[in-house]
Amino acid sequence: MPFDKWSKPLPPSFHTDGYRRIYERLHAALYDAKVETDIVYADAPDFLKYKLLIVPALYISNDALLHKISDYVRNGGHVIMTFKSGEANENFAVRWQTSPGPLRAAAGFKYQENSTLLKPLKLKGDPWKVGETKNEVDTIAEFLQLETAHALAYYDHPFFGKYPAITRNIYGKGTLLYQGTEINDDLQIAIVKDELKKIGLYGSDQDLPKSVSVKHATSKAGKKLHFYYNYSTAPISVTYSYNTATELLGGGAVVGGQAIELKPWGVAILEEK
Numbered sequence: 001m002p003f004d005k006w007s008k009p010l011p012p013s014f015h016t017d018g019y020r021r022i023y024e025r026l027h028a029a030l031y032d033a034k035v036e037t038d039i040v041y042a043d044a045p046d047f048l049k050y051k052l053l054i055v056p057a058l059y060i061s062n063d064a065l066l067h068k069i070s071d072y073v074r075n076g077g078h079v080i081m082t083f084k085s086g087e088a089n090e091n092f093a094v095r096w097q098t099s100p101g102p103l104r105a106a107a108g109f110k111y112q113e114n115s116t117l118l119k120p121l122k123l124k125g126d127p128w129k130v131g132e133t134k135n136e137v138d139t140i141a142e143f144l145q146l147e148t149a150h151a152l153a154y155y156d157h158p159f160f161g162k163y164p165a166i167t168r169n170i171y172g173k174g175t176l177l178y179q180g181t182e183i184n185d186d187l188q189i190a191i192v193k194d195e196l197k198k199i200g201l202y203g204s205d206q207d208l209p210k211s212v213s214v215k216h217a218t219s220k221a222g223k224k225l226h227f228y229y230n231y232s233t234a235p236i237s238v239t240y241s242y243n244t245a246t247e248l249l250g251g252g253a254v255v256g257g258q259a260i261e262l263k264p265w266g267v268a269i270l271e272e273k
Helices: 018-032 064-074 101-107 184-197
Strands: 051-056 079-083 114-122 138-140 150-154 163-170 174-179 181-182 212-218 224-230 237-239 245-247 259-264 265-273
Touching: 018 079, 018 184, 051 064, 064 079, 064 101, 064 163, 064 174, 079 101, 079 184, 079 245, 101 163, 101 174, 174 181, 174 184, 181 184, 224 259
Parallel strands: 051 079, 079 174
Antiparallel strands: 114 138, 138 181, 150 163, 163 174, 212 224, 224 265, 237 259, 245 265
16 A cells, blocks of 8 residues: 555655555565565464564554464564554554554554654664665654663654654564664665574575575485575675585585685585585
């Protein structure tokens, strides 16, 4: 749903495909971090097979789904969620409860108001160290009132600055990170990578060069396979970080910590012994 049509005026640079923009930005951040993803449907029995659940702008939802997300967090799951989540029920009617409705305990805050941002705002102190030109948010600011959550970032503004822009809450065994504003591409990547480190999903794969992608599988014989792809026109050397293996295309043995040479647009397939 094009959330940026809900209020006017808006800067001409804003598109009309609001939800898609948020969704693609989050997916791009996960791709940049070399984290494989699934699309999980709302009617899944639960989400507990996943360590991290991404929830972009879940404006319309029945109570059951929001309770399912809350239960997922309480039982040890981790969530990254964006603004507008939990506001309206399945009939597109704004809930009578204070936002974010049934998510309130898991999110650790409440709010009743928000504002359109006619121009980007800086975050105080550049909390993710992305640099002066990238440390900005835009489109919307929800006036989040902390309860059990703690603020990760505040707006650098005389009025909006008393409200946190981004929060993180520990709820039960899990956590919920909430973005109460729209995040640009570079800042979104930094936030996602920081959260991956906090919840233990950041490893050697995430430190590979930007042009290199790695995928993992298990063969019919039960052996672990690692596929390294070089998506560039230049040769590149990467560090292999797993158990001793055979490079199936070259035939040589490779041990953990050894360098692998990838040709331009090349691939290496390693089978653990």
